[in-house]
Amino acid sequence: MNGPIVPIIYARELVDLLQKEGVPVREALRGTGISARQLRMPDGLITHPQQLRVYQNAVAIASEPGLGFRLGALFEPGHHGVLGHALLCATSGRDELRIAANYVRIRGFLLDFELREEADTTVLVAREFIPLGAVHMMVVEELLAMFSGPGSSRSSEASEIRIDYPAPAHRAQYESLFECPIRFGADALEIRFPNALLDAPREMSNAEMLQICEERCQAILERLGSGGQMADRVRSQILAIRGFQLDAVAGRMGTSPRTLRRRLREEGTNFREVVGDVRKGLALDYLETSDLLLEEIAALLGYEDAANFNRAFRRWVGRSPARHRRKFREDVAS
Numbered sequence: 001m002n003g004p005i006v007p008i009i010y011a012r013e014l015v016d017l018l019q020k021e022g023v024p025v026r027e028a029l030r031g032t033g034i035s036a037r038q039l040r041m042p043d044g045l046i047t048h049p050q051q052l053r054v055y056q057n058a059v060a061i062a063s064e065p066g067l068g069f070r071l072g073a074l075f076e077p078g079h080h081g082v083l084g085h086a087l088l089c090a091t092s093g094r095d096e097l098r099i100a101a102n103y104v105r106i107r108g109f110l111l112d113f114e115l116r117e118e119a120d121t122t123v124l125v126a127r128e129f130i131p132l133g134a135v136h137m138m139v140v141e142e143l144l145a146m147f148s149g150p151g152s153s154r155s156s157e158a159s160e161i162r163i164d165y166p167a168p169a170h171r172a173q174y175e176s177l178f179e180c181p182i183r184f185g186a187d188a189l190e191i192r193f194p195n196a197l198l199d200a201p202r203e204m205s206n207a208e209m210l211q212i213c214e215e216r217c218q219a220i221l222e223r224l225g226s227g228g229q230m231a232d233r234v235r236s237q238i239l240a241i242r243g244f245q246l247d248a249v250a251g252r253m254g255t256s257p258r259t260l261r262r263r264l265r266e267e268g269t270n271f272r273e274v275v276g277d278v279r280k281g282l283a284l285d286y287l288e289t290s291d292l293l294l295e296e297i298a299a300l301l302g303y304e305d306a307a308n309f310n311r312a313f314r315r316w317v318g319r320s321p322a323r324h325r326r327k328f329r330e331d332v333a334s
Helices: 009-020 048-061 067-072 077-088 093-107 133-147 171-175 207-224 229-241 246-252 257-266 271-289 294-300 306-317 321-333
Strands: 111-118 121-128 160-163 182-184 189-194
Touching (some): 048 133, 048 229, 077 207, 093 111, 093 121, 093 207, 121 133, 133 189, 171 182, 229 246, 229 257, 229 271, 271 321
Antiparallel strands (some): 160 189
């Protein structure tokens, strides 16, 4: 699905954590197009590229290793909306994994899940939903911390954790979370469970409430549909390279401009619209969090001059860049 689908609560928790560690909000949100005001919207939504940029900022700024662990430890089932409620109502560990694998996308996670059966073992495999680059480790740590959080039995049920990167210097933090072997340098991220433990009934299960929650999860999933994935990948690449040319983005993605145009058309959008979305987000960020001149912002966004940027911004938000900056600062000061 094009546009914002990721609940902003995950970015908000990360920004708040960084702020407690001495990082200004404007630094955590730099380049995301997310304003400090938007961050506080209870039911706000952002795009995958915006979520990714917040994580990229965090990795670049954080002074202590294990940021993903510190972030993941903050989350409880209630943070995950109806998906969290469904997980609490699961009838067994296997049921819990099935729910997570089926509906993880409704919360906009940066990892996608699948279940694989192997003789007497069930394997939860996690793969990148979009290319994560330097934030991959942080996202993995966040997931592992969620799996071993308060009230969770999954950390004691796991028989082995396989992680798809070399052991970091802070590997002791990984080993402190789980009571099972952890193997680094694997081909994929896997959390492995013995079937005998997974099939044990849960004390807190509620079949009636689970059915209601799953119906809501399924409705959300159907509304999101399967589209928008290519558009999200394009947004991510534009943010990564700060390039707004079709040929450059297509080359970065390993495809041809013609194929990229066709894939976007199939999702009901086009390259120009995606670029416009990214430029709008970046423009709002620059205007609200920096003192850059309008000419400088125009150049950063790939416009020939400030006049072209001015016209585009008026089309996006209905007022000039200068007026938007002035009004934003007045609102913040009031």
